[in-house]
Amino acid sequence: MRKAFYLAILMCGASSLFALDNGLARTPPMGWNSWNKFACNVSESLIREAADALVSSGMKDAGYEYVVIDDCWQVSRDAEGNIVPDPQRFPTGMKALANYIHSKGLKFGIYSDTGSKTCAGRPGARGYEFQDARQYAAWGVDYLKFDWCNTTTQNSEASYSLMRDALAKAGRPIVFSICEWGSTKPWLWAGSVGNLWRTTGDIQDKWDVKRDWGGNGVVEILDLQDGIEQASGPGHWNDPDMLEVGNGGMTSTEYRAHFSLWCLMAAPLMAGNDIRSMTDEIRAILTNKEAIAVDQDPLGYQGRRVKRDGKLEVWSKQMADGSRTVALLNRGDAEAEIGVAWTDIGYPNALTAAVRDLWAHQDLGTLQGGFSAKVPSHGVVLIAVRPGAK
Numbered sequence: 212m213r214k215a216f217y218l219a220i221l222m223c224g225a226s227s228l229f230a231l232d233n234g235l236a237r238t239p240p241m242g243w244n245s246w247n248k249f250a251c252n253v254s255e256s257l258i259r260e261a262a263d264a265l266v267s268s269g270m271k272d273a274g275y276e277y278v279v280i281d282d283c284w285q286v287s288r289d290a291e292g293n294i295v296p297d298p299q300r301f302p303t304g305m306k307a308l309a310n311y312i313h314s315k316g317l318k319f320g321i322y323s324d325t326g327s328k329t330c331a332g333r334p335g336a337r338g339y340e341f342q343d344a345r346q347y348a349a350w351g352v353d354y355l356k357f358d359w360c361n362t363t364t365q366n367s368e369a370s371y372s373l374m375r376d377a378l379a380k381a382g383r384p385i386v387f388s389i390c391e392w393g394s395t396k397p398w399l400w401a402g403s404v405g406n407l408w409r410t411t412g413d414i415q416d417k418w419d420v421k422r423d424w425g426g427n428g429v430v431e432i433l434d435l436q437d438g439i440e441q442a443s444g445p446g447h448w449n450d451p452d453m454l455e456v457g458n459g460g461m462t463s464t465e466y467r468a469h470f471s472l473w474c475l476m477a478a479p480l481m482a483g484n485d486i487r488s489m490t491d492e493i494r495a496i497l498t499n500k501e502a503i504a505v506d507q508d509p510l511g512y513q514g515r516r517v518k519r520d521g522k523l524e525v526w527s528k529q530m531a532d533g534s535r536t537v538a539l540l541n542r543g544d545a546e547a548e549i550g551v552a553w554t555d556i557g558y559p560n561a562l563t564a565a566v567r568d569l570w571a572h573q574d575l576g577t578l579q580g581g582f583s584a585k586v587p588s589h590g591v592v593l594i595a596v597r598p599g600a601k
Contacts, residue, residue: 242277247483251283279320309351320354326361344377398442416460457484550583
């Protein structure tokens with residue numbers, strides 16, 4: 212009996228046996244978060260306008276549903292210890308704001324911190340976990356991002372488990388987003404604690420950069436995902452941080468690659484740009500339904516790197532219908548031809564498969580043995596490979 216149990220762990224992965232079972236985030240959460248573009252410059256009017264834009268831009272129709280206020284909405288605690296929103300910036304309060312967001316058919320998210328203070332120095336949740344969770348539920352919160360600043364001697368698994376328990380008792384379904392920057396390898400323990408967990412330091416709006424304080428460019432974050440894919444699945448996701456698409460630090464080619472790779476990795480898709488004024492080109496990237504369908508595939512498989520030749524890489528994701536999504540990634544400084552053999556992605560060489568370009572929205576024919584394409588510098592070609600299709 213014991214041997215059978217351990218065999219099950221080896222076959223299924225520990226994360227699937229001990230995953231948080233709150234019924235939420237069965238596919239990676241999609242939405243918008245205020246931090247990457249606005250940092251502490253948040254207000255009730257901004258959040259309402261973001262909710263409006265999520266609908267009018269077509270993002271809601273594409274699957275985005277959470278509107279999340281990050282740090283700096285809170286200023287103090289009252290005499291009873293209740294967390295107090297900034298009355299100048301949020302004059303009608305969080306309950307009214309949540310109601311407005313819900314009236315748009317969207318969901319409301321909020322931010323707090325496991326420590327005594329948030330990263331921006333606002334009141335944290337340490338010692339107030341159950342009280343805060345009850346308050347969030349009363350306001351109508353649907354999503355909590357929980358950071359890891361000012362934690363001193365705290366243990367991450369214990370601290371996040373405490374808030375998990377508080378949310379469970381609060382009487383409202385709330386997606387729990389763990390944000391301890393991958394510092395204690397949450398993919399090894401957070402499957403039974405949160406619905407998603409950050410795996411790296413903060414993303415930067417750059418293709419290839421690492422800052423001393425821990426910020427990472429897109430390709431550094433990508434490298435850090437390779438090898439931890441078994442921890443991810445329905446209800447419990449590796450989170451390589453929010454999207455930078457549209458914030459101005461990368462080219463459109465790089466943004467398409469950024470978005471494609473996050474979709475292939477079954478990452479949460481949390482837009483972080485000013486969606487009220489984005490260009491048509493940026494909107495087209497964020498609302499590419501064929502790419503989004505890869506991210507939202509119900510199998511919940513996180514794609515992985517299957518081939519590397521210097522700066523040229525092949526990433527592959529298994530899909531619920533037995534097909535594969537493949538990203539041909541060119542990290543180099545010049546256009547290059549990249550090929551994938553069917554044997555690279557788990558198919559026999561003799562297989563005949565239909566290939567479709569998910570950015571050109573174009574069928575490329577029925578091929579045997581493999582596929583190759585010219586890929587621009589810092590770009591991807593994202594294809595679906597469907598065996599037996601015509």
